[in-house]
Amino acid sequence: MIVAKGLTKYFGTVAALKEASFHVGRNEIVGFLGPNGAGKSTAMRILTGFFPASSGEARVDGVEVHEHPLEVKRKVGYLPENVPLYEDMVVTDFLAYAGAAKGLKSRQRHEEAERVMERCGLLPMRRRLLRNLSKGYRQRVGLAQALVGSPPVLILDEPTVGLDPAQIVEIRSLIKELGREHTVLLSTHILPEVSMVCDRVIIINSGRIVAEASMDQFTASGSKPLEEAFMAAVSFEAGTGEAAP
Amino acid sequence: MKRMLAVFRREFYGYFLTPVGYVVVGMFAVISGIAFTLSLIGYSKMSIAPTDYGYNTTPDLGETLLSPYLVFCGMLFMFLSPLLTMRMVAEEKNRGTMELLLTWPLRDRDIIFGKYLAGLAMLLVMLLIIGVHLSLLGSLAPIEPAVLVFGLLAVFLMGAAFISLGLFVSSLARNQVTSGTATFGLSLLFYVAGNLGAQLPDTNPAPAAWPEVLRAAAGHIYGLTRGLILELPVDTHAGEMALGVVYPGDIGYYVLFSAFFLFLTFRVFESRNWRG
Numbered sequence: 162m163i164v165a166k167g168l169t170k171y172f173g174t175v176a177a178l179k180e181a182s183f184h185v186g187r188n189e190i191v192g193f194l195g196p197n198g199a200g201k202s203t204a205m206r207i208l209t210g211f212f213p214a215s216s217g218e219a220r221v222d223g224v225e226v227h228e229h230p231l232e233v234k235r236k237v238g239y240l241p242e243n244v245p246l247y248e249d250m251v252v253t254d255f256l257a258y259a260g261a262a263k264g265l266k267s268r269q270r271h272e273e274a275e276r277v278m279e280r281c282g283l284l285p286m287r288r289r290l291l292r293n294l295s296k297g298y299r300q301r302v303g304l305a306q307a308l309v310g311s312p313p314v315l316i317l318d319e320p321t322v323g324l325d326p327a328q329i330v331e332i333r334s335l336i337k338e339l340g341r342e343h344t345v346l347l348s349t350h351i352l353p354e355v356s357m358v359c360d361r362v363i364i365i366n367s368g369r370i371v372a373e374a375s376m377d378q379f380t381a382s383g384s385k386p387l388e389e390a391f392m393a394a395v396s397f398e399a400g401t402g403e404a405a406p
Numbered sequence: 407m408k409r410m411l412a413v414f415r416r417e418f419y420g421y422f423l424t425p426v427g428y429v430v431v432g433m434f435a436v437i438s439g440i441a442f443t444l445s446l447i448g449y450s451k452m453s454i455a456p457t458d459y460g461y462n463t464t465p466d467l468g469e470t471l472l473s474p475y476l477v478f479c480g481m482l483f484m485f486l487s488p489l490l491t492m493r494m495v496a497e498e499k500n501r502g503t504m505e506l507l508l509t510w511p512l513r514d515r516d517i518i519f520g521k522y523l524a525g526l527a528m529l530l531v532m533l534l535i536i537g538v539h540l541s542l543l544g545s546l547a548p549i550e551p552a553v554l555v556f557g558l559l560a561v562f563l564m565g566a567a568f569i570s571l572g573l574f575v576s577s578l579a580r581n582q583v584t585s586g587t588a589t590f591g592l593s594l595l596f597y598v599a600g601n602l603g604a605q606l607p608d609t610n611p612a613p614a615a616w617p618e619v620l621r622a623a624a625g626h627i628y629g630l631t632r633g634l635i636l637e638l639p640v641d642t643h644a645g646e647m648a649l650g651v652v653y654p655g656d657i658g659y660y661v662l663f664s665a666f667f668l669f670l671t672f673r674v675f676e677s678r679n680w681r682g
Binding site: 206209210211212213227231234235237239241243245246247248249250258259261262263264266306 | 408409411412413415416420423424501502503504505506507508509510511512513678679
């Protein structure tokens with residue numbers, strides 16, 4: 162569903178992403194794991210068409226992102242890091258606006274807003290101003306906005322960051338549920354989160370993909386646990402190849 | 407189209423979710439109201455004793471009241487439109503919501519035209535206030551329909567020019583204050599530069615000692631530059647239009663002015679594709 166081949170992104174002379182190649186299968190939940198500043202957000206922003214890669218290609222459902230941005234954006238729901246929202250709007254209006262921007266008709270967009278609010282547990286907050294919402298609810302609104310229009314692919318940049326433990330559990334179970342109908346790529350730097358939510362993990366460090374493996378490989382007896390694999394991958398000198406899980 | 411309307415609606419209602427819309431429309435109402443009252447008082451004095459003011463008969467309503475009042479309203483947009491445009495793109499970038507807009511299935515033109523149209527819609531709201539003044543005036547004295555229509559059009563086109571300039575500046579800035587200040591500064595610069603340009607002699611300034619070819623070339627460049635500077639103030643083409651006298655070139659000037667800055671805004675949006 163998502164295929165990245167040799168993605169490289171330069172900001173000035175700094176390479177945020179170097180020759181990153183990975184793929185995500187249909188209805189798979191894949192965790193993008195890496196320390197802060199590893200290039201997770203950069204890769205996600207390329208996939209969502211926010212900015213183009215310096216070189217390499219990214220495809221979503223077979224469509225090249227930079228060549229057909231509109232088609233790709235219709236297929237992708239994106240939760241940006243830090244969840245930017247229109248602070249002066251109320252929840253329903255904001256979600257209806259997201260629906261309108263995604264091309265839904267007037268009645269559809271209100272039905273869709275209702276649906277995603279129910280899905281994300283936002284119904285009690287529907288008339289609240291976004292600026293007055295707590296961090297947890299903001300995160301849910303961000304997620305709800307990504308879900309509007311039921312795009313087949315969800316790209317979630319740190320969906321659980323800044324939440325309290327109860328909220329983290331809620332969001333995680335919501336993501337697991339979503340994984341049944343959507344292809345999900347989520348980024349995180351929380352190790353247990355990956356093992357709880359994801360089918361597969363891609364470890365990224367200083368702009369390079371250093372490991373890619375399914376969760377079964379970590380849980381199988383006789384193999385290294387995820388923590389060890391992560392530490393090995395991250396301390397691994399970038400550029401000499403892939404670390405084994 | 408549907409998506410452009412979505413951006414337009416959000417932008418337009420956004421003015422009234424914050425105090426910005428009320429402040430701008432309110433200020434326009436008060437200031438244009440005072441200007442209208444003063445023009446009316448001035449005109450009534452003139453029509454009671456025209457000889458005191460150098461007229462032989464009652465002075466023309468359009469020339470002495472309407473046109474200056476309408477051009478004043480247009481110039482008022484120079485001060486008010488930065489308040490409308492400064493947040494258009496700069497705030498989206500600052501708050502990070504640009505990331506939503508650019509990852510939703512919107513084209514650049516949906517975003518840019520949506521925002522530009524929202525600015526124009528605010529102008530229409532303010533034109534309603536002028537409409538109230540004019541209908542008051544209309545109940546006292548007959549106004550030629552051409553003066554009415556083209557007068558309002560002149561005000562609208564002046565406002566549209568300021569909005570396009572402001573949208574362009576906003577697309578460059580990340581901070582609303584920078585965006586607003588730069589827009590206002592540029593409008594004022596255009597205005598002042600034009601008045602300075604009017605002082606430039608229209609003869610070739612190159613010394614007669616220069617070879618003929620060089621002199622001719624310098625004269626052409628000088629003439630072109632002078633012509634351009636003279637065109638900079640946004641009100642130059644409004645005065646006659648506000649009298650109901652319309653030259654296609656005058657309307658063309660405003661259309662081109664807006665088109666030019668919208669074009670630049672598109673290029674700024676596209677720059678994300680090649681900027682590192």
